[in-house]
Amino acid sequence: MGVEQKLGTMGIVTTSLENVVNWARTNSMWPMLFGLACCAIEMMGAQAASYDMSRFGMELMRASPRQSDLMIVAGRVSRKMAPVLRQLYDQMPSPKWVIAMGDCAACGGIFNNYAILQGVDEIVPVDIYVAGCPPRPEGLIHGIITLHEKVKTEKLKEWA
Amino acid sequence: MAIDPKLAACIASLQERFGCRQEEFRGEITLYLTPEMIISALTALRDEFGFEFLVDVTAVDYWLNQEPRFQVVYHLRSIAQGWIICLRVPVTTVPPALPTAEKVYPSANWYEREVWDLFGIRFEGHSDLRRIVLPYDWAGHPLRKDYPLGYEEVQFTFNQEEIMVHKPHPKS
Numbered sequence: 001m002g003v004e005q006k007l008g009t010m011g012i013v014t015t016s017l018e019n020v021v022n023w024a025r026t027n028s029m030w031p032m033l034f035g036l037a038c039c040a041i042e043m044m045g046a047q048a049a050s051y052d053m054s055r056f057g058m059e060l061m062r063a064s065p066r067q068s069d070l071m072i073v074a075g076r077v078s079r080k081m082a083p084v085l086r087q088l089y090d091q092m093p094s095p096k097w098v099i100a101m102g103d104c105a106a107c108g109g110i111f112n113n114y115a116i117l118q119g120v121d122e123i124v125p126v127d128i129y130v131a132g133c134p135p136r137p138e139g140l141i142h143g144i145i146t147l148h149e150k151v152k153t154e155k156l157k158e159w160a
Numbered sequence: 161m162a163i164d165p166k167l168a169a170c171i172a173s174l175q176e177r178f179g180c181r182q183e184e185f186r187g188e189i190t191l192y193l194t195p196e197m198i199i200s201a202l203t204a205l206r207d208e209f210g211f212e213f214l215v216d217v218t219a220v221d222y223w224l225n226q227e228p229r230f231q232v233v234y235h236l237r238s239i240a241q242g243w244i245i246c247l248r249v250p251v252t253t254v255p256p257a258l259p260t261a262e263k264v265y266p267s268a269n270w271y272e273r274e275v276w277d278l279f280g281i282r283f284e285g286h287s288d289l290r291r292i293v294l295p296y297d298w299a300g301h302p303l304r305k306d307y308p309l310g311y312e313e314v315q316f317t318f319n320q321e322e323i324m325v326h327k328p329h330p331k332s
Contacts, residue, residue, distance in 0.1 A: 080295050108312065114302050115294075118312045122328050 018156050025069070025095065026148040027057040032068035032092065034085070037075025039102040039134040046137035056144060065091040070147070071124070072140070076104035077117045089124045095159040097151070099143055100126045103133045163187065167243050170209045174201065190246040195258050198249050202234065202264045211236040211245065217261065217271035219251075219279045223305035230256045230281055257282040278303040 035043055047053045047061065062068040065088045077085055089098070100120050103109035106129040108118035120126060127150060130143035163171075163184070171189055175182060178201055181192040193201055205211040215235040223229050234247040251258055260283040261268040272283040273292040280301035283289060291298060300307055315323050 080293070083295075107315075112311060112314065113309070114307070114311050116311075118327070121330075123330060125330055 019152075021156060022152045022154060026151050029058050029070045029097075029144075029148075030060050030062050030068045031058055031070040031072050032065055032088070033061050033063050034071055034088075035074045036077060036081065037102075037104065039074035039105070042134045042137055043072060043074045043101065043140060046140045051137040051141060053141060053144070056141070056148070058144065065089070066093065068092055069096050070099065071096065072099045072101050073105040073120045073124075073126075074101040074134075076109060076111055077120050077123075078115050079117060082117055082123050085120070086123045095154075097127045097147055098124050099128045099130060099140075099147060101130045101140055101143070102135055103131060106131065109133060163189065164241070164243065166241070167245075170243075171245075174204065177204070188244060188246060190248055192248050192250070195249055195252065198234075198247065199259050199261065199264060201247065202236075202261055205236055205245070206264060209238070210240055211238045211243070213237040213239055214261070214265035214267050214271070215244070217268055217275060219275045219281055219303075221279060221303065221305045228252050230279060232258055232275065232281060234261070251281060255282065256280065257284055259284050260286040262286055277301070280304060 035041075045051060047059075053059070058070075065071075069092065071089060071092065073085070089096070098120070100106045104111060104116070105120045106126075108116055110133075112118070117123065128143045128147045130139050132139050135143075167189070171182065171191070174180065174191065178191075178193060178197045180197070180201075183190040183192070191201075202214075213236065215237050217232065217234055219230055219232045221230055228250045230251040232249045232251060234249075236245050236247065237243065249258060256279075258281060260272055262272065262283075262285070269286070269288065270292060272286055273289060275281050276283060276286075276289055277291040277294055277298075278301055290296065294302070313319065313323055
């Protein structure tokens, strides 16, 4: 694109630091396990051999918030679970993103009652909402790729 | 479904002792007891008739339909005989309270905590009557019929913005 065309095959690429950092962030996201209900089954399906989320650099699901930078909230969040979810989110190192997977995590879904949070965005900031009850693995992968597009446009100083 | 004659004899003996009303539905016997009788009835069923397993303690709220409002339901099972029996206790006191069955069946501990949590029926003498399924700072008892049913108004295009204004949205 730039100087490499003029210099021939010297194995040198020039780009901005932001692009490199965002490229690294998108292609090795470590999602945290947060399977709370039936959406978790589809999340497992998205990881297993048929759909194979590791094509997009996500083969590691971490059980520890300290080692992850993406929280996939898969399922309805009860009000008793909400402080736990927020604490785990706070334990994740920055930069971090949240995907609300499924209708329940996005808006409460069919559970409009006292026990269920009406959307996980009441307690953590959500980047991507994946609709569906539950969404198919393709839906989740589409959400993740949409998140990748979002991350690629981020500026370094937003997380500084 | 025919009732086992030995179970019928057991129920007849209980009725004689406590003078309780009996109902039958599809082979399951329900006995209606008063709050004073429940502990001695449970002790008798456990020690004399071999009901060694307390399956469940739950409650029903008959608000506006029936007086008294609450009934506490005990399900007992005899594993050796294959019997099942149901005891119902209308709770007459206000605020609702019953003696605890924890001393007879230790497994009643968590069931009674659940009934306290969701119906607000106190169990006198219970060793640890805290909420069990809801957060400790919860106000109210949600399975009561007078507890508000929904949490949030359903969003449509005409009221969406109004609802979203009141929703908490953390920035980070």
